[in-house]
Structure formats: C-alpha cells, structure tokens
Amino acid sequence: VTGHPAEGLYVSTGSPLHRLPAQVKLVALTAFVLCVVATPATAFWAFGVYAVGLAGLITIAKLPPATVLRRLTVELPFVVFALLLPFVATGPRIEVLGVAMSEGGLIGGWNVLAKGTLGVLAAVLLSASTTPRELLTGLERLRLPAVLVAILSFMIRYVSVVSGDLQRMRIARESRGAPAGRTGQLRAVATGAGALFVRSYERGERVHLAMLARGYTGTMPALGHTGATGSDWARGMTVPLAALLVTITARFLR
Amino acid sequence: MHVPDGFLDVPTSIATGALAAGAVGVSLQRANREIRETGPALAGLTAAFVFAVQMVNFPVGAGTSGHLLGGALAAALVGPWTGVLVMTVVLLVQGLLFADGGLTALGTNITLMGVVTVVVGYVVTRAALTVLPRRIGSVVPSAATGALLSVPLSALAFTGLYAAGGSVDIPLGKLAATMVGWHLLIGIGEAVITAAVLGAVVATRPDLVYAARHLRQDLVLVDEQGRTSTVAPDRPVPAVRPAGRSLSYGLAITLLIAGVLSLFASAHPDGLEFVGEKLGFGGSAKDSATAGSPFADYGVSWIGNEQLAGALAGILGVLVTIGVGLAVAKLSSLRKANRAERESEPSGA
Numbered sequence: 001v002t003g004h005p006a007e008g009l010y011v012s013t014g015s016p017l018h019r020l021p022a023q024v025k026l027v028a029l030t031a032f033v034l035c036v037v038a039t040p041a042t043a044f045w046a047f048g049v050y051a052v053g054l055a056g057l058i059t060i061a062k063l064p065p066a067t068v069l070r071r072l073t074v075e076l077p078f079v080v081f082a083l084l085l086p087f088v089a090t091g092p093r094i095e096v097l098g099v100a101m102s103e104g105g106l107i108g109g110w111n112v113l114a115k116g117t118l119g120v121l122a123a124v125l126l127s128a129s130t131t132p133r134e135l136l137t138g139l140e141r142l143r144l145p146a147v148l149v150a151i152l153s154f155m156i157r158y159v160s161v162v163s164g165d166l167q168r169m170r171i172a173r174e175s176r177g178a179p180a181g182r183t184g185q186l187r188a189v190a191t192g193a194g195a196l197f198v199r200s201y202e203r204g205e206r207v208h209l210a211m212l213a214r215g216y217t218g219t220m221p222a223l224g225h226t227g228a229t230g231s232d233w234a235r236g237m238t239v240p241l242a243a244l245l246v247t248i249t250a251r252f253l254r
Numbered sequence: 255m256h257v258p259d260g261f262l263d264v265p266t267s268i269a270t271g272a273l274a275a276g277a278v279g280v281s282l283q284r285a286n287r288e289i290r291e292t293g294p295a296l297a298g299l300t301a302a303f304v305f306a307v308q309m310v311n312f313p314v315g316a317g318t319s320g321h322l323l324g325g326a327l328a329a330a331l332v333g334p335w336t337g338v339l340v341m342t343v344v345l346l347v348q349g350l351l352f353a354d355g356g357l358t359a360l361g362t363n364i365t366l367m368g369v370v371t372v373v374v375g376y377v378v379t380r381a382a383l384t385v386l387p388r389r390i391g392s393v394v395p396s397a398a399t400g401a402l403l404s405v406p407l408s409a410l411a412f413t414g415l416y417a418a419g420g421s422v423d424i425p426l427g428k429l430a431a432t433m434v435g436w437h438l439l440i441g442i443g444e445a446v447i448t449a450a451v452l453g454a455v456v457a458t459r460p461d462l463v464y465a466a467r468h469l470r471q472d473l474v475l476v477d478e479q480g481r482t483s484t485v486a487p488d489r490p491v492p493a494v495r496p497a498g499r500s501l502s503y504g505l506a507i508t509l510l511i512a513g514v515l516s517l518f519a520s521a522h523p524d525g526l527e528f529v530g531e532k533l534g535f536g537g538s539a540k541d542s543a544t545a546g547s548p549f550a551d552y553g554v555s556w557i558g559n560e561q562l563a564g565a566l567a568g569i570l571g572v573l574v575t576i577g578v579g580l581a582v583a584k585l586s587s588l589r590k591a592n593r594a595e596r597e598s599e600p601s602g603a
Binding site: 156193 | 256257258259260261263264267278279282285286289292293294295296297298299300301302303305306307309310331339340342343344346347349350351352353354355356357358359420421422423424425428446447449450451452453454455457458459462
C-alpha cells in the first residue's frame with residue numbers, strides 16, 4: 001500500500017476525468033471491465049484496442065505512468081498462476097520453444113493475464129482520479145444502503161488514525177527492546193493488535209456518543225449535491241459503449 | 255488472494271455478485287439493531303482495525319508471507335452480521351481505493367473473503383465453544399480453530415468457483431489440493447494471530463468479545479437490605495429507545511425548555527438522575543452487551559422501571575413545581591404558563 005491510507009491512490013491533476021462525478025466513473029469503468037471480461041481470449045486485437053483506450057484515458061487523466069505501473073504488482077500472485085497454467089492444464093499439447101505446453105493452458109494463461117491487467121488498469125484509473133469522499137458520494141448516489149455508506153465513511157476517516165496507532169505501538173515496542181526473534185515478534189505484534197482493537201472499539205464508542213450529543217438520529221446528513229448531469233453520463237458512457245462494440249465484433253468474428 | 259478481473263467468466267462473476275449482495279442485505283437487516291445501538295462509527299473503526307492489521311505480514315515459509323484475512327477474528331469480536339459488513343467495507347475500500355481486486359470481481363471477493371471466512375469462522379467458533387468448558391477463556395482456542403479452518407475453506411470455495419467459471423480445464427483435484435494445502439499454512443498463521451489478538455482482548459475487555467457473550471458470569475446485585483439477586487449480563491438491553499418515543503420525549507422537553515417554563519425545567523433531569531442512581535443500574539449496564547456507555551444505563555433505568563421512575567420523578571417534579579410555583583404565583587402574568595406546566599407534567603415524567 002503506497003501513499004496515505006486515507007487517500008487511497010488519489011493523484012490530484014484536475015483533469016476532465018477527475019471532474020467527472022464519481023458515480024459515472026464507477027458505472028462506466030465497471031461496465032468497461034465487464035465488456036473486457038466477456039471478450040473471447042483468442043480475439044487478441046480486441047485486447048489491444050482496450051489497452052490503447054485505457055492508455056488514452058490515463059493520458060487524459062494526466063496520471064504519472066510510474067504510479068499506474070507500480071500498482072500492477074497487486075496481481076502478481078495471479079501472474080504466477082497464469083504462467084503455471086500452460087504446464088498444468090489438460091488438453092492437446094503444442095511445442096513452444098521445444099517445450100510441450102497445453103494449448104488451452106496457454107490461452108487460459110493469456111486470458112487471465114490480459115483481463116487481469118486491464119482490470120487493474122481500470123481500477124487504478126478510478127482510484128487515482130477519485131477522492132475517497134467523492135467515491136462515498138458516488139456510492140450513495142448509486143443507492144448503496146445508507147448504513148454501509150456510513151460504515152464506509154467512518155472506516156475511511158479513521159483508517160489513518162488506526163494505522164498511526166499501530167505505527168506508534170510498533171515504535172514504542174521496538175524502542176523498549178521488544179524480542180527480535182520471529183516467534184517473539186509475532187506474539188508482540190498480536191498482543192499489540194489486541195490492544196489496538198480495544199482502542200479502536202473504545203474510540204468507536206466515544207465517536208458514537210459524540211455524534212449522539214451533536215444530534216445524530218441514525219442517518220447521516222447528505223454529503224453534498226453532486227448529481228451527474230446528462231452530459232456527464234453521455235461523456236462517461238462513451239467508454240463502455242465503445243468497448244461493447246469491440247466485444248460484440250470480437251464475438252462475431254470468432 | 256484478491257481475485258482480479260477476468261479470472262472467472264461473466265456469469266460466475268454476476269452470480270457471486272448477487273450472492274454477495276444477498277449476504278450483505280441479510281447482514282444489514284440482522285445487524286440493524288446492533289448498529290442502531292452502537293452506531294456506524296464502531297463498525298467503521300472495526301473495519302479500519304481489520305484493514306490496518308491486514309497490512310502486517312507474517313512469514314509463511316519458502317520466502318513468502320501471508321497476511322491476516324481477519325474474517326474469523328471479526329466474527330468472534332463483533333459477531334457474524336456486523337462481521338460480514340466490516341469485511342465487505344474493507345474489501346470495498348481495497349477494490350475501489352487501492353485497485354486491489356477487480357471491479358467486476360468485487361462480488362467474488364466479498365463472497366470468498368467476506369462471507370465464507372466470517373461464516374465458517376463463526377460457525378466453527380460456536381461449535382467449538384459448545385464442546386469446550388464454559389469459560390470465557392475457551393473463546394480463544396475456539397476462534398483459533400475457526401480461523402484455521404476459515405482460510406482453507408475459503409480456498410476450497412475459490413476452487414469451486416473456478417470449477418464453475420474458470421476459463422481453463424485444469425485437474426480440479428490437483429488445484430483443490432494445492433490451494434487447500436497452501437492455505438492451510440496461511441490458516442495456521444491466521445489462527446496464531448487470531449488467538450493472540452483475542453487473548454489480549456479477553457484479558458483486558460472480555461465484554462467486547464461477541465462470540466463469548468453467553469459465557470459471561472451472571473452479575474450479582476446487592477440491594478440496600480443486603481438481598482442478592484443475579485442478573486444475566488447478556489440479556490439484550492437496548493441502549494436507545496425506539497426513535498418514536500425518544501423523539502416525542504425530546505420534543506416535550508424541548509418545548510418545556512423553549513417555552514416560558516425554562517425556569518423550572520431543571521427539576522426534570524434531577525429527578526431522572528436521582529432515579530437512575532437510586533436503582534443502581536449503572537453497574538449492570540457497564541457489563542452489558544452494549545458496553546458501558548452512559549447512554550446504556552440511562553436507557554436501562556428508564557425502560558426497566560418506567561412506572562417507578564415516573565412516580566418518583568413526578569413527585570419530585572410536583573414538589574419543585576409547587577415551591578417555585580408559589581414563588582412566581584405573585585406574578586399574575588405567569589398564570590397561563592403554570593397551567594401549561596401542570597398539563598405537561600405526566601408526559602414529562
């Protein structure tokens with residue numbers, strides 16, 4: 001996890017993509033990824049088109065490529081899986097560079113790799129161009145249950161506080177000469193985590209009482225009026241619509 | 255173990271999405287009462303806690319490391335329903351703010367890491383608790399067992415989903431064996447951390463452990479005459495009265511204060527506090543399921559003894575009113591206000 005925990009991957013550039021309401025970006029990018037996932041793995045050209053499209057969006061959003069590429073590491077365990085697929089999968093074998101590989105496995109590995117990478121790129125695009133607060137508003141607009149939005153907002157607000165607690169406890173532990181061995185460290189970390197839970201829980205209680213004292217009645221006041229206009233939706237949905245066109249073409253050309 | 259986009263086909267992703275939405279919906283309904291009592295802040299901070307603890311890696315072996323999933327731990331600490339919500343929120347944040355786990359795989363990830371781990375963790379914990387001696391300490395090995403099993407079973411569920419919606423035919427038996435074997439190792443780490451965290455919580459605040467609520471000892475209350483009575487501490491005690499009543503109550507008090515009678519209004523809270531202290535309910539509320547918020551014992555003194563509270567507060571109110579009323583009776587302009595106050599007295603108490 002890079003950056004400040006409360007900010008996610010947000011990179012402020014003030015691009016048109018940043019200004020688009022969060023609910024539009026959420027729906028558009030999810031629909032886009034759904035099109036990518038529905039594309040047959042053998043339509044190689046289609047994935048090229050998707051990649052070019054995403055690269056275009058990343059350019060429009062003025063995101064630093066290094067940040068985007070660094071985030072791709074989250075899919076590493078599945079890259080390993082994808083690389084193993086040609087060797088473990090069943091079915092007819094073909095010779096690649098003198099090594100017998102499963103044909104289905106090769107295509108399957110490519111499938112996981114291509115779709116996974118495009119999916120992470122789309123998710124990075126969303127998280128780098130949307131602040132947590134905008135995301136909350138967007139989710140609220142998309143009718144996510146109010147209780148869930150409230151829990152989410154508290155989590156986002158306090159995750160840096162709790163992480164800070166964890167950090168301070170670690171520094172305090174180490175400056176007191178905590179056991180350095182593996183088992184000793186595990187025990188110390190776990191005991192610290194227990195104390196952290198009690199702290200977090202009690203903080204939650206205090207926050208709730210403070211909210212009640214300020215007149216909290218069970219629903220949060222609206223986070224702001226950030227409704228999306230028709231033109232916002234029109235601009236946002238061009239991306240998944242173009243992707244849908246590519247998906248349909250790819251399915252028919254097969 | 256965050257599943258990326260495209261790992262499972264579209265129908266499977268949509269099916270797991272619907273499953274996750276259903277599970278979250280049921281959890282929202284079942285956790286509604288708890289969340290109304292304790293507020294969303296508490297669940298949010300528990301989610302922040304799980305998120306923070308997930309960042310701590312532990313070595314699994316062969317140079318790799320695993321991290322806590324936290325489902326079983328959350329289930330033991332805050333209960334299965336709130337636990338599912340907490341894990342859902344953690345996964346939402348990871349998927350939407352950190353690009354960890356695909357957008358279309360969000361439902362899959364919530365099902366695997368939010369629902370399966372919490373449900374398995376909680377069911378195993380409760381099952382183990384029925385076998386082990388009825389002590390609060392038993393919750394530690396029980397939850398550890400739950401944590402140990404929750405990870406490989408989640409991996410097994412993943413294998414099942416792959417069988418249904420995976421793109422490549424690979425020997426499923428081999429995949430299942432590899433996944434379960436590997437995640438059993440991670441499960442051991444999960445179990446160790448869960449046990450240690452729970453052990454620390456049981457040592458300091460055993461009342462916070464949801465899975466062991468029924469194991470808390472009965473409270474012994476001693477009244478002024480020296481008679482003792484026992485009260486079960488885990489009897490659900492709503493800290494906040496249903497909105498309707500507290501609203502009308504608040505309205506009545508607000509009207510009183512806002513009106514001409516703000517002079518006498520202080521008689522009311524005094525009466526209430528007196529009753530609450532006299533009945534000595536602060537102690538039981540402190541160890542109750544809803545934890546020791548002042549709000550809790552306020553609520554108990556009210557609900558449990560409404561009539562007595564009403565009578566005492568009423569008598570006090572009338573006495574004070576008569577005293578002050580005599581003093582102000584000289585001012586003829588306040589006659590109207592006096593009548594209004596006498597009318598509102600029963601509802602105020």
